[in-house]
Amino acid sequence: MATLKTILISQIHVGERARPVDEDHALAIAGSMVDRGLINPITVRSTPAANGGATPYTLVAGGHRLRAAELNGWDEIDVLVVSTDVAEAQLIEISENLFRNELSALDRGIFVVKFREIFEEKHGKIARGGDRKSKGHGDPLIFAPGKHLSERVQERLGIGPKTYQRATSIGLKLTPALRAAVRGTPAEDDQNLLLKLASLPETEQAGIVGALKVEPDIYKALDILKPEKVKADPQDAIFDKVVKLLQGADDATLQRILDHIGESRDLSFLESAA
Numbered sequence: 222m223a224t225l226k227t228i229l230i231s232q233i234h235v236g237e238r239a240r241p242v243d244e245d246h247a248l249a250i251a252g253s254m255v256d257r258g259l260i261n262p263i264t265v266r267s268t269p270a271a272n273g274g275a276t277p278y279t280l281v282a283g284g285h286r287l288r289a290a291e292l293n294g295w296d297e298i299d300v301l302v303v304s305t306d307v308a309e310a311q312l313i314e315i316s317e318n319l320f321r322n323e324l325s326a327l328d329r330g331i332f333v334v335k336f337r338e339i340f341e342e343k344h345g346k347i348a349r350g351g352d353r354k355s356k357g358h359g360d361p362l363i364f365a366p367g368k369h370l371s372e373r374v375q376e377r378l379g380i381g382p383k384t385y386q387r388a389t390s391i392g393l394k395l396t397p398a399l400r401a402a403v404r405g406t407p408a409e410d411d412q413n414l415l416l417k418l419a420s421l422p423e424t425e426q427a428g429i430v431g432a433l434k435v436e437p438d439i440y441k442a443l444d445i446l447k448p449e450k451v452k453a454d455p456q457d458a459i460f461d462k463v464v465k466l467l468q469g470a471d472d473a474t475l476q477r478i479l480d481h482i483g484e485s486r487d488l489s490f491l492e493s494a495a
Contacts, residue, residue, distance in 0.1 A: 224302045225262060230290060233265060233300075234276035242288045251289035262299040263287050264317075266310050278302065281310045282317040311339050316378060326412040327400065330391030337374050337389070387416060394419035399426045408439040 263283025271279055280287060281303060290298045305313065315336045324332070375385050395418060408414050418426065432442040467475065 223304075225299065226302060227297050227299050228265075228278060229296060230287070230298050231296075232276055232278050233287065233298075234268065234271045234279045235284065235287070236279055242284050244288075247285045247288040247292060250285050251292040254286075254289050254293060259286065259290070259299055261286070262301045264303055264313060265300045266303050266305050279310070281305070282314045308339055308342060312336060312377070315339070325410040326415055327391065327395075327404065327409045330388045330395070330415070331400070332392075333374070333378070333380075333385065333388035334392030336378065340374055340377070387412065390419050391415045396423055396426045396430075398430045402430045402433045403439060406437070406439055414439070 261283070263286050264281040265278040266281050267277065268279040269277045271277065278300065287298065303310075303313070315332050371382070371385055371389075375382065378385075380388075391412070395415065399418060403409050403415075403418075408418075418429065421429075428446060429439075429442060432446055433439060436442040436445055467478070470478070
């Protein structure tokens with residue numbers, strides 16, 4: 222159940238956010254709100270005891286809109302008060318932020334994985350085990366009949382299997398060090414590159430982190446790490462072809478070849494002696 226009302230901004234406790242407020246983005250929203258007002262109310266939940274009762278509401282979603290209202294000097298703001306616990310509030314916050322245009326491919330991956338973790342914690346831990354049965358719990362990967370963890374998350378976020386798979390690959394398989402190294406670079410929003418990096422072993426990811434300390438450009442750093450191509454010896458190719466041909470030769474032909482090689486060597490000897 223949700224209730225629409227207007228409250229004092231000073232009554233809202235912000236707390237720790239999944240995504241920090243970008244001041245430049247908040248300024249842009251503030252300018253729009255001056256002309257058009259607040260189109261979408263922010264979402265809060267009732268927390269009467271927060272800060273000794275001084276902030277009876279806690280922000281759930283709409284951090285940039287709240288900051289924009291503060292920048293505009295507003296005392297009050299329209300809110301949607303929802304009845305939810307802490308875990309559900311986090312899920313709502315992540316859901317709202319997940320597919321905004323300014324969200325990078327890296328953050329999208331991290332958010333999907335975070336959403337999945339919170340969802341799992343809220344509905345109970347899920348054991349690994351494929352289709353094996355867990356005593357008294359049925360399929361360990363199912364929350365409800367026919368609903369696997371991935372399907373439930375996709376349903377809540379409104380995304381398809383491919384988007385879910387790509388996002389979780391990035392969020393789960395990129396090491397924290399490599400995430401930090403690419404943040405703020407063009408690679409942060411290059412989904413194909415992030416998937417490629419995520420597929421690498423942790424040792425190779427660590428090597429990339431080291432290379433980025435010398436060459437900040439991720440694309441150039443990857444070129445540096447590429448092993449040099451060993452030039453093929455043309456004589457090896459000749460040898461392979463000859464061996465393949467000899468496999469089909471009979472004894473008489475093999476003898477002719479040996480005689481030819483012997484004659485060629487003798488001629489070479491005579492020519493060099495001359």
